[in-house]
Amino acid sequence: MRQRYFILLSLFASVPAMALTFQTRLENVEWKVEGDKFECRLIQPITDFGAGVFVRRAGEQAVFRLNASNSVLGEGSATLLAAAAPWQPGRGDIDLGTVRIGRGNVLFNSSQAQAGRLFRGLLEGRSPLIRHYSATGGLSEVRLLPVKFRQAYGEYEACTTKLLAKNFDQVRQSQIGFPGSGNELDAKGRADLQIMLEYMKADPTVNHVMLDGYSDNSGNRLTNRELSRRRALAVMNYLQENGLQESQITMRFHGEQYPLVPNTSVANRAKNRRVSVRLERMPEPPKPPPAVGITNPATLS
Structure with a gap:
């Protein structure tokens, strides 16, 4: 039991x-x-x-x-x-x-x-x-x-199948590289910018781009600053050619300042030759108030 x-x-x-x-x-x-x-x-x-x-x-x-x-x-x-x-x-x-x-x-x-x-x-x-x-x-x-x-x-x-290539968190900031010593966009840079442009077309609230150009430390400071300006300008021109207005773009350039990695090797210097592209949501400017008073004198009797 x-x-x-x-x-x-x-x-x-x-x-x-x-x-x-x-x-x-x-x-x-x-x-x-x-x-x-x-x-x-x-x-x-x-x-x-x-x-x-x-x-x-x-x-x-x-x-x-x-x-x-x-x-x-x-x-x-x-x-x-x-x-x-x-x-x-x-x-x-x-x-x-x-x-x-x-x-x-x-x-x-x-x-x-x-x-x-x-x-x-x-x-x-x-x-x-x-x-x-x-x-x-x-x-x-x-x-x-x-x-x-x-x-x-x-x-x-x-x-x-209709989704964009990337979401906003992924596309909001990108580094456009310049592996060579010049300031011409390569195929990868153009492809990365196209992805950002496609996102902006789909999301009108993303209406501003911040560009920051950089160089490595190979030249003197004045030369490096000018190279960083030309690289940022190359990106700006490409964006404008693809539909953005100048008012939607802010461009800055910094020369060899703020390197991503120390300029201690050929590979590292290539990483520092870049333009940082950041997408932003900017508030729309306020609309002017409606006109007050008589605007068409011909209506006077």
């Missing part, structure tokens, strides 16, 4: 506590695709919770994000799984590691590697599953379902 009691006790101890589970009913599952040139999103709303969202910014791979409309999950660590479906016997869940649950509307952003494995899992019929234990031991689970995923994934992939 005593042995039977211990057997029953061990069985009950192995059964996990009842989980509080959030998922949308099968017949109500939907995937939505949203996006523009800057970002693409693949979203599954989760009933009474929020949404699971794959987000891919221009110039980056996707991450998976859990949005919440309530604070049912406390802060702390959670496990991210690509869970096998009940109708897939013999397939176990894939543990993708931990994520850190925070405060606010966005509870966490996964790594790019985790998001990639979730994509592969969904295409295989698996469910993204977030498993979280509270400080008191309570278990909460948030699950997305793979229903209707494949078609939505195709739409999402089509969106990503």
Whole structure:
């Protein structure tokens, strides 16, 4: 009798506590695709919770994000799984590691590697599953379902083909190199500037460019200062030839001052021959007030 009691006790101890589970009913599952040139999103709303969202910014791979409309999950660590479906016997869940649950509307952003494995899992019929234990031991689970995923994934992939080459964080500052001793732009420099110009065309709020020209220390200071001016001017001319107005560009030049690296080798000196290009958002100038008074004397009677 005593042995039977211990057997029953061990069985009950192995059964996990009842989980509080959030998922949308099968017949109500939907995937939505949203996006523009800057970002693409693949979203599954989760009933009474929020949404699971794959987000891919221009110039980056996707991450998976859990949005919440309530604070049912406390802060702390959670496990991210690509869970096998009940109708897939013999397939176990894939543990993708931990994520850190925070405060606010966005509870966490996964790594790019985790998001990639979730994509592969969904295409295989698996469910993204977030498993979280509270400080008191309570278990909460948030699950997305793979229903209707494949078609939505195709739409999402089509969106990503229209993304810009880089996002603002990546494009906001660039070093245009001058590997030789002159001041002519090479193919790489022109290509880097084209990426910045494409971004400015797509985002009218980015409307100003700051140029800073530099040289190495090979010549005398006056010669180096003039070279740094000519390099900055070469970049400025290229930007103007491609649609920017002179009023949108501020140009400075510094000669051999402020080297990126010590001028102690041929390779280092080549790195210091450069123009730093920085994109900025400048406020629009205030519009003049409307004219007051009579502007057309011919209307006088």
